[in-house]
């Protein structure tokens with residue numbers, strides 16, 4: 001491992017082959033961090049890695065792409081093993097991977113409920129549990145940012161599984177923040193409003209109407225996540241940071 005690579009901070013962003021996760025990964029890479037990207041699709045991971053190699057050839061050593069389904073413990077463990085072998089540590093974890101079904105409770109199947117909770121909530125549990133020991137050992141300031149939603153603060157019709165998972169993310173975050181309060185690890189949630197990504201496009205195509213039609217760009221959320229990482233003193237441990245379009 002090169003000295004440069006070892007001394008730079010390392011960020012792991014789940015669900016980072018498009019949308020908010022990808023923009024966050026690109027921003028952190030440009031801010032001189034080592035970055036690990038992932039998603040369920042090897043093809044998508046390869047495409048993003050290729051795009052980054054083409055755009056930022058000098059950063060080839062600082063980016064790692066690994067296929068990983070956040071709901072599968074074996075995937076999470078193997079991603080962590082490879083990441084630690086490559087960069088030696090994880091300083092920042094952004095638990096971003098998420099899915100949504102826009103369906104009434106009557107139409108929601110048990111499988112769709114389980115997929116939602118397994119991805120949006122269990123995935124955060126699995127990653128936090130695996131990454132925390134490295135952060136505690138590190139003894140430098142480490143940060144976990146869990147991506148919830150405005151739908152983690154208020155319920156919306158036809159989004160019951162999604163809202164349940166996103167409310168859960170906030171409760172999980174507050175609990176963990178208290179567990180690690182004395183250990184130089186800060187755990188926070190970001191709750192964005194509507195963001196112009198494939199996720200929102202999919203639910204709008206299924207009948208979701210935006211209360212305030214103006215969507216944010218994923219880059220705006222990436223910038224807010226970066227602010228939470230770089231201006232830590234402005235945020236408290238366990239905070240849910242609401243971030244809406246003005």
Ligand SMILES: NC(=O)c1ccc[n+]([C@@H]2O[C@H](COP(=O)([O-])OP(=O)(O)OC[C@H]3O[C@@H](n4cnc5c(N)ncnc54)[C@H](OP(=O)(O)O)[C@@H]3O)[C@@H](O)[C@H]2O)c1
Pocket residue numbers: 014015016017018019020021038039040041044068069070071096097098099119147148149150191192193194195196197198199200218
């Ligand atoms: N868009 C919004 O309006 C909005 C608002 C508030 C909060 N959020 C939250 O922001 C996060 C990102 O959303 P987005 O809008 O950027 O969505 P997106 O464009 O659909 O991107 C989701 C990313 O997560 C990955 N992913 C999905 N399931 C996964 C799994 N089981 N394991 C690993 N990766 C997985 C996807 O890749 P693969 O499909 O290839 O795995 C993709 O890279 C989500 O947690 C979402 O709930 C979104």
